[in-house]
Amino acid sequence: MTTATHLARAGASRPWAAAAAVAAAAGLVAGLLATPRLGPWWTERSLPRGQRPAVLLVTLDATRADRLGCYGYAQAKTPAADELARQGVLFEQAYVAAPLCLPSHATILTGRWPAGHGVRDENDVLGATVPTLAEQFRAAGYRTAAFVGTSSVDQSRGLGRGFDVYQDDFGPPGKRPGAYERGAASVVVDQALAWLETIDNRPLFLWVHLADSMAPHNLREAMAKDFEGRPYDGEVTAVDGHMGRLVTGVRRRFPQTLVAALADHGESLGDHGEDTFGYFLYSATTRVPFLLSMPGRLPSGRRVAPVVRTADLAPTLLDLVGLPAPPALDGASLVPLPVGSENSSATFGFAAASSAFFG
Numbered sequence: 409m410t411t412a413t414h415l416a417r418a419g420a421s422r423p424w425a426a427a428a429a430v431a432a433a434a435g436l437v438a439g440l441l442a443t444p445r446l447g448p449w450w451t452e453r454s455l456p457r458g459q460r461p462a463v464l465l466v467t468l469d470a471t472r473a474d475r476l477g478c479y480g481y482a483q484a485k486t487p488a489a490d491e492l493a494r495q496g497v498l499f500e501q502a503y504v505a506a507p508l509c510l511p512s513h514a515t516i517l518t519g520r521w522p523a524g525h526g527v528r529d530e531n532d533v534l535g536a537t538v539p540t541l542a543e544q545f546r547a548a549g550y551r552t553a554a555f556v557g558t559s560s561v562d563q564s565r566g567l568g569r570g571f572d573v574y575q576d577d578f579g580p581p582g583k584r585p586g587a588y589e590r591g592a593a594s595v596v597v598d599q600a601l602a603w604l605e606t607i608d609n610r611p612l613f614l615w616v617h618l619a620d621s622m623a624p625h626n627l628r629e630a631m632a633k634d635f636e637g638r639p640y641d642g643e644v645t646a647v648d649g650h651m652g653r654l655v656t657g658v659r660r661r662f663p664q665t666l667v668a669a670l671a672d673h674g675e676s677l678g679d680h681g682e683d684t685f686g687y688f689l690y691s692a693t694t695r696v697p698f699l700l701s702m703p704g705r706l707p708s709g710r711r712v713a714p715v716v717r718t719a720d721l722a723p724t725l726l727d728l729v730g731l732p733a734p735p736a737l738d739g740a741s742l743v744p745l746p747v748g749s750e751n752s753s754a755t756f757g758f759a760a761a762s763s764a765f766f767g
């Protein structure tokens with residue numbers, strides 16, 4: 409369990425409502441009046457009436473925040489993530505709901521804790537009645553597509569609901585129940601970029617999952633020389649490069665694109681006696697990178713210190729594009745934070761480990 413002070417719960421689904429919520433909170437929270445306010449910032453940077461930005465969600469599997477340059481790792485070679493941070497918002501303390509691929513992705517894609525979406529370990533299936541982020545976007549007229557990199561988040565897990573396209577076919581030898589299959593990040597991004605060339609200009613919600621940083625940590629020979637003794641760093645670098653290609657390709661096609669990049673969990677790399685992830689709840693696996701970027705609409709180079717949760721991602725994306733969030737989410741919109749409208753009200757983060765691992 410991770411506890412934390414937290415932020416204003418905007419609870420707002422449209423720009424005017426978000427502004428109203430922040431204004432109301434200002435009357436209750438000492439010190440808030442001295443901070444920048446959401447209203448003017450939002451109004452100035454709104455898209456022309458009726459336009460909706462494209463939204464690109466990149467989930468970086470098994471990626472520790474402290475291995476990215478923008479999070480202070482001096483040995484990092486992560487120019488794509490660093491550029492997103494330079495031109496956007498970096499959340500310094502972002503925590504997952506569970507250090508496991510499927511439950512964590514279910515939280516990212518629903519805004520609910522595992523108890524709310526029903527996915528507590530890697531073999532569960534998302535409840536059929538739980539509203540998803542993709543459904544919200546599709547209901548608003550968005551084209552929705554997902555390109556994923558492991559069978560742990562394939563359509564059989566229920567995450568495909570709301571997506572018009574869900575690419576989870578990794579080719580021969582076919583699905584192997586009980587074992588991960590991988591699609592290389594290079595291939596997943598190639599597939600997504602090729603698909604982009606086939607669609608029209610309808611607003612797009614695209615989720616791309618890149619999983620090359622998961623164990624076992626093997627590097628191609630060409631990279632091994634540069635990352636001798638640090639194969640994980642090399643994998644993170646490789647994934648970062650593919651994310652960079654993806655962001656560039658999507659923004660070339662959709663210049664107004666909101667980009668969110670975050671991890672489903674970290675990787676222990678031997679910390680606390682854990683090699684990978686899923687057993688313990690130390691920050692090696694529960695603290696993750698979390699970046700938002702939309703030049704001209706989100707502040708640039710903003711670093712947000714208060715604790716946030718990956719459960720906040722879904723309501724935040726919906727808030728940023730002016731769409732309503734489903735009721736009773738566990739996450740809350742982070743929109744007030746980039747402009748400094750944080751308060752001191754206490755809330756909590758949450759992270760769960762599956763009891764299946766402990767007998």
Ligand SMILES: [Zn+2]
Nearest residue numbers: 469470509672
């Ligand atoms: Zn994962």
